[in-house]
Amino acid sequence: MPQVPTNQVRMKIAAFNGKNLGHKKVHDKSVVKHLTKIISRYSVIVLLEVVDKSGKAMETLLQELNKTDTNRKRPYKKTASKQLGRDTYKEQYVCFYRPDEVTLKDSHQYEDNQAGDEDAFAREPFILRFDCPTTVMDDLVLIPVHTKPEDSLKELDELHDVVEDIRKKWKTDNIMLLGDFNADGRYLSKKKKEKIRICSSSYNWLIDDNVDTTASNKNDNTYDRIVVYGQTMLNAIVPNSAKSFNFQQEFDLTDEEALGISDHYPVEVELKTKDASGEGQSKKKGQQEQKRKQGQASNMPTKRGRRAV
Numbered sequence: 001m002p003q004v005p006t007n008q009v010r011m012k013i014a015a016f017n018g019k020n021l022g023h024k025k026v027h028d029k030s031v032v033k034h035l036t037k038i039i040s041r042y043s044v045i046v047l048l049e050v051v052d053k054s055g056k057a058m059e060t061l062l063q064e065l066n067k068t069d070t071n072r073k074r075p076y077k078k079t080a081s082k083q084l085g086r087d088t089y090k091e092q093y094v095c096f097y098r099p100d101e102v103t104l105k106d107s108h109q110y111e112d113n114q115a116g117d118e119d120a121f122a123r124e125p126f127i128l129r130f131d132c133p134t135t136v137m138d139d140l141v142l143i144p145v146h147t148k149p150e151d152s153l154k155e156l157d158e159l160h161d162v163v164e165d166i167r168k169k170w171k172t173d174n175i176m177l178l179g180d181f182n183a184d185g186r187y188l189s190k191k192k193k194e195k196i197r198i199c200s201s202s203y204n205w206l207i208d209d210n211v212d213t214t215a216s217n218k219n220d221n222t223y224d225r226i227v228v229y230g231q232t233m234l235n236a237i238v239p240n241s242a243k244s245f246n247f248q249q250e251f252d253l254t255d256e257e258a259l260g261i262s263d264h265y266p267v268e269v270e271l272k273t274k275d276a277s278g279e280g281q282s283k284k285k286g287q288q289e290q291k292r293k294q295g296q297a298s299n300m301p302t303k304r305g306r307r308a309v
Contacts, residue, residue: 010238010270010271010273011043011044011101011102011132011134011135011270011271011273012041012042012043012044012268012269012270012271013042013043013044013045013140013142013176013178013268013269013270013271014041014042014044014045014046014178014245014266014267014268014269015045015046015047015048015144015145015178015179015180015224015226015266015267016038016045016046016047016048016262016264016265016266016267017047017048017049017146017179017180017224017262017263017264018035018047018048018049018050018261018262018264019049019261019262019263019264020049020051021047021049021050021051021052021057021262022050022051022052022057023052023056023057025057025260025261026057026058026060026061026064027060028260030257030260031260031261032061032064034247034251034253034261035061035064035065035261036061036064036065036068036071037247037251038245038247038261038266039065039076039096040065040068040070040071041245041266041268042096042266042268043097043098043101043102044095044096044097044098044101044102044130044142045095045096045097045266046093046094046095046128046142046144046178046179047093047094047095047096048091048093048144048145048146048179048180049091049146049180050080050091050092050093050094051090051091051092052092052094053083053090055080058078058080058092058094062076062077062078062096065096074098074100075099076096076097076098076099077096077097077098077099077104078094078095078096078097079094079095079097079104079107079128080092080093080094080095080126081093081094081109081126082109082126084122084123084124084126085122085123086119086122091123091146092126093123093125093126093144093146095128095142095144097130101132101134102130102131102132102140103130103131104128104129104130105129105130105131105139106128106129106170107126107127107128107129108126108127108129108166108169109124109126109127110124110125110126110127110162110165111124112124114161117158117161120154120155120158120161121147121155121158122147122148122151122155123146123147123148125143125144125145125159125162126144127141127142127143127144127162127166128141128142128144129141129142129170129172130142132271133274134273134274135236135271135272135273135274136235136236136271136272136273136274137174137232137233137236137271139172139174140174140176140271141166141170141172141174141175141176142176142178143159143162143163143166143175143176143177143178144178144179145159145177145178145179145180145181145225146179146180147180147181147182147183148182149182149187150187152181152182152183152187152188153187153188153192153196156181156183156188156196156198157195157196157197157198159177159197159198160196160197160198160200163175163177163198163229173229173230173232173233174230174232174233174236175228175229175230175233176226176227176228176229176233176269177198177225177226177227177228177229178225178226178227178267178269179224179225179267180223180224180264181223181224181225182223183222183223183225184209184221184222184223185219185221185223187223190209198227202229202230203227203228203229204227204228204229204233204234205225205226205227206225206226206227206228206237206242206269207222207224207225207226207242207243207244207267208222209222210222211243211244212244212265213225213244213264213265213267214263214264214265215247215248215258215259215261215262215263215264215265216259216263217255223264224244224264224265224266224267225267226242226267226268226269235272236271236272237269237270237271237272238269238270238271238272241268241269241270242267242268242269243267243268243269244265244266244267244268245265245266245267245268246265247261247265247266
């Protein structure tokens with residue numbers, strides 16, 4: 001069971017397309033410095049477009065990450081999918097997480113072998129299940145996504161089948177899909193988007209269509225998304241916490257420096273957490289605010305100029 005930090009009041013989850021993230025980037029001092037800053041913002045982060053056949057690059061990144069003062073006290077762990085892809089070009093999903101906040105309970109490589117619809121994904125989802133004792137929901141399933149741009153419509157629609165498979169396999173509805181959906185621009189029009197099954201009423205898209213998730217000045221598309229399944233999962237999200245993280249602005253980087261890290265921004269969301277009594281932080285804040293207002297009301301003068309008793 002993770003040891004919950006006493007000052008932990010929020011849990012951030014993120015996905016980040018690292019754009020050909022491998023040996024070259026993790027051995028670039030400037031790039032790896034900013035990568036560690038980005039990753040350190042999150043309790044759990046899934047990195048996409050990792051190109052690291054030997055696994056040495058991600059091991060180096062983990063070591064660099066855990067060298068920082070904060071992370072030395074609270075080190076990250078990682079887990080990775082197998083090499084994924086239809087041809088010689090392969091990618092991985094790699095997840096970094098803080099074991100003092102979450103426990104990796106299970107993982108599952110989606111088989112992508114449905115009869116009559118085999119090989120729907122260029123990079124099959126690598127699905128992760130965490131115990132999250134600090135949050136109001138405890139159990140969390142993450143489905144990282146990196147669609148092939150030209151096939152994004154089909155792949156995004158097929159994600160519904162992945163969700164249904166996991167609901168049956170693990171008997172949970174606490175499911176979050178996150179990553180590079182390529183869900184905008186010439187790859188996916190709003191009209192076509194409305195037809196895919198993960199846009200049905202059971203799903204909630206947390207990153208709005210007007211959010212720029214790209215570091216490139218050539219477009220302001222919302223390629224990267226976070227989608228949650230069901231009302232219980234939606235209720236566990238801190239309202240208005242889903243957004244992209246503009247690291248170029250945050251770290252005051254030039255265009256060249258930013259694009260050296262990635263042409264995507266991370267997308268992030270915050271989960272509601274429990275206080276020491278096990279009660280949700282957001283609920284408790286609401287109760288405290290209500291008490292404060294009641295207290296103010298009791299001290300307000302009455303029409304006769306006397307305080308209410």
